Amino acid sequence: MNIDFSLVLKSVASLSGLGLVFGAGLAFASQKFKVEMDPRIELVNEALPAANCGGCGYPGCMAFATAVVNGEAPVNGCPVGGAECAANVAEIMGVDASAAEPQVARVLCTGKLGVCKEEFTYHGIDSCLAANMIAGGSKACQFGCIGFGSCADVCPFGAIEIDENHLARVIPEKCVACGKCVDVCPKHIIHMVPKEQFVVVACSNLEKGGFVKKNCAEACIACGICERSCPFDAVHVENNVAKIDYTKCTNCMICAEKCPTKAIEAEFDKRQTAKIVDDLCIGCTICKKVCPVSAIEGEVKQVHEVDPDKCVGCGLCAEKCPRDAINMI
Numbered sequence: 001m002n003i004d005f006s007l008v009l010k011s012v013a014s015l016s017g018l019g020l021v022f023g024a025g026l027a028f029a030s031q032k033f034k035v036e037m038d039p040r041i042e043l044v045n046e047a048l049p050a051a052n053c054g055g056c057g058y059p060g061c062m063a064f065a066t067a068v069v070n071g072e073a074p075v076n077g078c079p080v081g082g083a084e085c086a087a088n089v090a091e092i093m094g095v096d097a098s099a100a101e102p103q104v105a106r107v108l109c110t111g112k113l114g115v116c117k118e119e120f121t122y123h124g125i126d127s128c129l130a131a132n133m134i135a136g137g138s139k140a141c142q143f144g145c146i147g148f149g150s151c152a153d154v155c156p157f158g159a160i161e162i163d164e165n166h167l168a169r170v171i172p173e174k175c176v177a178c179g180k181c182v183d184v185c186p187k188h189i190i191h192m193v194p195k196e197q198f199v200v201v202a203c204s205n206l207e208k209g210g211f212v213k214k215n216c217a218e219a220c221i222a223c224g225i226c227e228r229s230c231p232f233d234a235v236h237v238e239n240n241v242a243k244i245d246y247t248k249c250t251n252c253m254i255c256a257e258k259c260p261t262k263a264i265e266a267e268f269d270k271r272q273t274a275k276i277v278d279d280l281c282i283g284c285t286i287c288k289k290v291c292p293v294s295a296i297e298g299e300v301k302q303v304h305e306v307d308p309d310k311c312v313g314c315g316l317c318a319e320k321c322p323r324d325a326i327n328m329i
Contacts, residue, residue, distance in 0.1 A: 040092055041069045047088040048078055053156055055079040055178030068093065079103065079177035102195040103177040105159070105170045107151075109189050110202045110218040110263060111144035112165030117215050132186035140215035143187060143205040151181035151190060198251045199266040201226075201235075201242045208240055213261075220263040226255035231292030231314070252292075252314035272313030272328040274306045280325035287317035287326060 044065035056077045058064040067073035075093055076086035082102055090096060117140040122131050128150035131137045137146045147166035159174035160181055182190045189204040201220060205212050209221035222240045234248035235255050256266035283301040295311040298304030318326040
């Protein structure tokens with residue numbers, strides 16, 4: 001068999017020539033039509049915690065980074081990274097970071113077993129979404145936690161558990177405020193609150209007090225006692241349920257102490273107490289005048305004292321003290 005080497009060489013040369021032409025064409029096209037990627041996108045992505053949880057409202061960290069650089073998302077929009085992450089992203093973007101206050105999810109319901117009445121026994125799929133389709137669930141309160149854990153199922157951080165009272169409860173230390181539980185709850189009773197908010201109205205029932213009381217012994221009955229007792233105008237009854245304005249609330253927890261049904265929950269172990277530094281106090285009496293519970297005693301030009309049994313830890317005295325002589329402990 002005779003092989004025409006000249007034909008082979010011509011074929012190889014032709015193919016090589018075509019390869020060079022097509023390669024040059026692709027190289028030209030890649031330069032001519034390429035989409036420039038802002039180098040800050042990669043920098044922002046590296047500054048993020050790589051959780052890809054979707055808590056920022058975007059499908060992943062890279063998508064969020066792109067949105068930040070394009071001016072479509074705030075620099076403090078990552079709930080997982082918190083203030084430190086926001087500061088790093090802001091530095092990359094060359095802007096000031098007004099870091100958002102960290103948030104956590106809270107289940108606003110106290111309707112535990114034996115407190116909230118059951119209208120029927122539910123036999124079906126252990127899912128809040130499924131149970132809600134049967135007359136809104138078995139609880140007499142149509143705003144009560146169903147307790148089958150659909151919120152816990154979607155939480156990627158294991159921050160929600162179903163307690164012995166068949167109520168969903170959030171573990172603040174694990175919650176990153178991604179919002180997945182808020183979206184899945186069929187009763188819409190999971191809300192985001194500031195992480196340092198230690199008092200909340202744990203009820204979502206919008207019905208009138210008398211009817212509510214029949215269904216749940218610990219529901220808000222819209223009596224207004226909390227509203228009248230709050231020294232900071234932070235609590236108001238709206239649509240038959242108390243609401244706390246977190247921008248005004250000082251965690252004094254007076255409303256929780258006064259609530260007759262215990263619908264307002266407070267972490268009393270985190271309540272602070274004012275302490276006056278003797279060497280700095282000049283006896284100006286400003287703290288005494290502003291204290292809403294008369295917990296401070298003292299005469300003009302004398303070192304004042306705080307009665308720890310009366311102090312509610314609101315911090316107003318420390319805020320007003322011109323000498324920074326009051327610490328909150």
